[in-house]
Amino acid sequence: MTPVIEITDLTKTFGSVTALDHLDLTVEAGEVHGFLGPNGAGKTTTLRILLGLLRADSGSATLLGGDPWRDVATLHRRLAYVPGDVALWPNLTGGEVIDLLGRLRGGLDPARRAALLERFDLDPSKKGRAYSKGNRQKVALVAALASDVELLLLDEPTSGLDPLMEAEFRAVVRELAAGGATVLLSSHILSEAEALSDRVSIIRHGRVVETGTLEQLRHLTRTAVTVDVLRAPDGLDALPGVYDVRVEPHGDGARLACEVDAPALESLLTVLQGAGVRALTSAPPTLEELFLRHYSDDLAGAGVQ
Amino acid sequence: MAATTMAGRRTQAPAATALARFTGTGPLVRLALRRDRVLAPVWIAVFAFSAAGSAAATIGIYPTEASRVQIADTLNSSASSAAFYGPILDPTSMGQVSLFKMYAFGAAMVGLLGLFLVARHTRGEEEDGRTELVGAGVVGRWAPLAAALTWTTIVLVVLGLVTAVSLVGAGLDVVGSLSFALAWLVTGLAFTAIGAVTAQVATTSRGAKGLAGGLLGLAYLIRAVADGSADGELVGLRWMSPVGWAQEVHAFADPRWSVGVLGLAFFLLVSAIAFALVDRRDLGAGLLPDRAGAASAPRSLSGGLGLAWRLHRGLLAGWVLGAALLSMVLGGLVANLGGFVDEGMQDMLAALGGQQGLEDTFVAVEWSFIGTFFGAYAIAALLRLRSEEATGRSENLLATPLTRPRWAASHLIASIGGVVTLLVVTGTLTGFSISRSLGDSAWWSKSASAAAVQLPAILVMVGLTILAIGLVPRFAVGLSWGLFVAFFLLGEIGALLELPQWVMDLSPFAHTPRLPGGDLNVPALVILTVLGLGLIGAGVAAYRRRDLEA
Numbered sequence: 001m002t003p004v005i006e007i008t009d010l011t012k013t014f015g016s017v018t019a020l021d022h023l024d025l026t027v028e029a030g031e032v033h034g035f036l037g038p039n040g041a042g043k044t045t046t047l048r049i050l051l052g053l054l055r056a057d058s059g060s061a062t063l064l065g066g067d068p069w070r071d072v073a074t075l076h077r078r079l080a081y082v083p084g085d086v087a088l089w090p091n092l093t094g095g096e097v098i099d100l101l102g103r104l105r106g107g108l109d110p111a112r113r114a115a116l117l118e119r120f121d122l123d124p125s126k127k128g129r130a131y132s133k134g135n136r137q138k139v140a141l142v143a144a145l146a147s148d149v150e151l152l153l154l155d156e157p158t159s160g161l162d163p164l165m166e167a168e169f170r171a172v173v174r175e176l177a178a179g180g181a182t183v184l185l186s187s188h189i190l191s192e193a194e195a196l197s198d199r200v201s202i203i204r205h206g207r208v209v210e211t212g213t214l215e216q217l218r219h220l221t222r223t224a225v226t227v228d229v230l231r232a233p234d235g236l237d238a239l240p241g242v243y244d245v246r247v248e249p250h251g252d253g254a255r256l257a258c259e260v261d262a263p264a265l266e267s268l269l270t271v272l273q274g275a276g277v278r279a280l281t282s283a284p285p286t287l288e289e290l291f292l293r294h295y296s297d298d299l300a301g302a303g304v305q
Numbered sequence: 306m307a308a309t310t311m312a313g314r315r316t317q318a319p320a321a322t323a324l325a326r327f328t329g330t331g332p333l334v335r336l337a338l339r340r341d342r343v344l345a346p347v348w349i350a351v352f353a354f355s356a357a358g359s360a361a362a363t364i365g366i367y368p369t370e371a372s373r374v375q376i377a378d379t380l381n382s383s384a385s386s387a388a389f390y391g392p393i394l395d396p397t398s399m400g401q402v403s404l405f406k407m408y409a410f411g412a413a414m415v416g417l418l419g420l421f422l423v424a425r426h427t428r429g430e431e432e433d434g435r436t437e438l439v440g441a442g443v444v445g446r447w448a449p450l451a452a453a454l455t456w457t458t459i460v461l462v463v464l465g466l467v468t469a470v471s472l473v474g475a476g477l478d479v480v481g482s483l484s485f486a487l488a489w490l491v492t493g494l495a496f497t498a499i500g501a502v503t504a505q506v507a508t509t510s511r512g513a514k515g516l517a518g519g520l521l522g523l524a525y526l527i528r529a530v531a532d533g534s535a536d537g538e539l540v541g542l543r544w545m546s547p548v549g550w551a552q553e554v555h556a557f558a559d560p561r562w563s564v565g566v567l568g569l570a571f572f573l574l575v576s577a578i579a580f581a582l583v584d585r586r587d588l589g590a591g592l593l594p595d596r597a598g599a600a601s602a603p604r605s606l607s608g609g610l611g612l613a614w615r616l617h618r619g620l621l622a623g624w625v626l627g628a629a630l631l632s633m634v635l636g637g638l639v640a641n642l643g644g645f646v647d648e649g650m651q652d653m654l655a656a657l658g659g660q661q662g663l664e665d666t667f668v669a670v671e672w673s674f675i676g677t678f679f680g681a682y683a684i685a686a687l688l689r690l691r692s693e694e695a696t697g698r699s700e701n702l703l704a705t706p707l708t709r710p711r712w713a714a715s716h717l718i719a720s721i722g723g724v725v726t727l728l729v730v731t732g733t734l735t736g737f738s739i740s741r742s743l744g745d746s747a748w749w750s751k752s753a754s755a756a757a758v759q760l761p762a763i764l765v766m767v768g769l770t771i772l773a774i775g776l777v778p779r780f781a782v783g784l785s786w787g788l789f790v791a792f793f794l795l796g797e798i799g800a801l802l803e804l805p806q807w808v809m810d811l812s813p814f815a816h817t818p819r820l821p822g823g824d825l826n827v828p829a830l831v832i833l834t835v836l837g838l839g840l841i842g843a844g845v846a847a848y849r850r851r852d853l854e855a
Contacts, residue, residue: 048700048853051703051704052703053700053703053704053852053853054852054853055850055851055852072703072706072708072709073706073707073708074706076704076705076706076707077706079704080704081701081704083697083700083701083704085697086701087696087697087698087700087701088698089615089616089698090432090508090509091509091615092598092606092615093597093598093599093600095598095599095600095601095602096598096599096601096602096603096606097602098602099601099602099606099607100602100606100607100611100612101701101702101705103602103606103607103608104607104608104609104702104705104706104707105705105706106706123597124600124601125597125598125599125600126597126598127597127598129432129508129589140701153704
């Protein structure tokens with residue numbers, strides 16, 4: 001089966017700025033593909049090239065078997081898009097925008113439209129200028145999700161949504177994926193991609209630096225643990241699944257920091273028992289930290305310290 | 306909610322809060338200066354150059370008092386000149402003769418600049434969400450409006466002073482030049498304040514400018530009726546119009562400085578209304594609360610063209626209304642033409658084609674203005690394609706099967722179709738009003754052909770605008786309006802500046818036949834049409850081929 005999206009060696013520059021630097025990306029049919037990267041990494045540029053809004057300098061991009069720059073009208077009938085920053089017409093209501101975008105895509109299912117409005121708790125009779133950022137986002141989401149399409153391109157679709165709506169969004173994406181739709185989900189929130197994606201690609205400085213299933217990328221989801229203890233325990237370095245152990249004096253005791261694979265958390269806690277724990281924080285690493293580590297790994301691998 | 310906050314505010318110490326509401330005005334004025342640092346000097350230069358250029362050229366052409374009196378008498382006996390520009394009060398005054406086109410019309414343009422600037426820095430900022438950002442800082446509720454009014458006043462005062470200095474440089478006297486600057490300032494400040502009020506009433510910058518611009522058009526029309534009335538019987542009507550006030554200053558004749566007090570009083574009073582309105586509304590809202598709209602789209606809103614219709618219909622309705630009003634007034638003006646001409650002139654005119662020749666000339670001049678202004682509608686409407694892109698709204702649309710050529714075509718149809726609508730309305734209504742007031746049904750067909758020949762030059766303007774959108778999107782707005790102003794000035798003062806014919810011919814409007822009465826130059830119309838369509842095709846192709854820009 002041919003991939004829904006196949007990008008090879010794609011390069012795009014804006015003046016002196018290189019937005020995409022030989023980017024490769026493959027999205028298979030029927031998968032939810034997380035497209036992760038910090039702000040300015042090139043996620044939106046990639047999506048805009050896939051939509052024919054921007055023209056690539058070199059490299060190739062294939063979308064649903066067609067050329068995204070040339071076959072705009074035929075390809076766009078089969079996909080829906082949610083931009084990261086939704087701009088609405090101040091004097092059109094949300095309902096009018098949803099209908100307009102739906103009709104442009106060849107019509108939408110009224111029952112599904114009504115159900116989505118209900119689920120996202122969106123008032124469609126408000127004028128565009130009266131919506132908050134989150135509600136503008138919902139208008140674009142309902143418009144995209146109510147159309148019957150093969151491919152969804154979502155650019156940071158949950159920005160501005162509250163946690164309840166985020167959960168609703170995830171549920172809808174899962175339903176669509178179960179129905180066979182392909183989803184490319186751009187995000188800088190690791191947990192969002194983790195919750196939805198079958199596979200993930202990580203982009204940094206216009207290049208995909210990691211791609212694979214979540215299992216394969218498990219090493220990227222270590223938890224950062226910082227503990228203040230009276231006595232630093234021995235043998236932490238030897239624990240499987242515990243990395244980067246750093247100990248430094250702190251007050252009359254010590255501060256201990258390390259990164260831990262989720263399954264190894266319990267053995268870490270066992271070792272810490274009796275060490276006189278005074279404070280403990282644990283946090284999933286931010287995406288930026290992952291990239292920084294990925295980068296330092298690259299440097300270490302190349303023999304540079 | 307608004308009621309409770311207002312009640313709460315009233316209980317606070319009034320003196321302290323009133324001052325506190327202006328907190329932050331200074332930094333906001335500097336912000337406006339930073340934003341307009343290119344725009345403001347360019348406009349000041351255009352105004353000063355237009356005035357001083359006219360003055361210098363006239364001094365060269367009519368050096369003696371006798372020659373000035375002669376040309377002034379000729380102009381004063383022309384109803385079209387009096388209605389469009391106002392009469393020359395003192396034929397012996399070099400300033401009055403050389404700047405006669407700049408009194409009412411120049412003042413109206415200064416008014417346009419004032420309302421444009423004040424709307425840009427109040428409602429425009431608010432619409433883009435920047436006022437919210439600024440308002441969260443240490444900024445009083447009245448500060449954004451106070452800053453916009455201060456900044457606009459600064460620009461207009463500097464404009465007046467630079468113009469006065471340029472006029473002195475061109476050879477006019479100092480006192481006259483200063484009174485002329487005052488005339489412009491009076492009208493400019495009046496419409497600055499009016500713009501400040503419409504910026505509170507309308508919810509978009511476009512709406513605020515449209516509303517204030519409509520009032521400016523009305524004010525201009527009132528003074529045109531006053532100056533165009535037979536034997537000056539309605540001349541008192543001029544006081545009803547802030548544009549007429551500029552004429553009432555009597556600059557370069559026997560200046561009436563007290564009109565400046567009237568202008569200042571009007572400015573302060575109307576500005577106070579604007580400040581009062583600020584207190585009666587929420588940020589981002591207009592005076593009337595937003596009502597809920599339709600929960601689903603009407604059948605008509607189903608594609609690019611349907612959306613374009615929704616986006617353009619408000620602007621078009623305003624223009625149609627204005628054009629209809631103007632057309633009805635025109636009939637009355639034409640009927641009064643005889644009152645302007647003394648017997649000697651009538652004998653001369655009889656030799657040249659008589660009363661009918663006079664009417665033809667008057668209506669032809671009127672139509673050349675109408676054609677040019679409908680060109681402004683075409684540009685304003687078509688630039689919507691660019692603003693849709695700049696605000697990011699095109700992105701979501703073009704991610705649907707709507708292609709760029711179709712989206713561009715939707716706005717081209719709105720722009721050109723709008724102009725055709727305006728021409729049909731104006732052609733029909735002027736035909737009706739003139740043929741009724743003169744009792745001559747030949748005016749139906751005369752009006753129809755005068756309306757029809759305006760379109761080709763406007764097509765060229767449309768083509769230049771879409772080409773700018775296609776090739777240099779970021780400069781499209783400035784470039785289109787800059788070209789329009791340049792073409793307009795070429796037509797207005799090009800001959801006076803004795804520019805070579807080929808420079809004057811650069812303006813597409815220079816090739817529009819002067820109908821009724823003039824020669825119907827069919828080849829020129831065909832060339833303009835072909836050129837316009839070619840430019841449109843090239844513009845759409847360029848828009849198709851480039852990156853969409855935010």
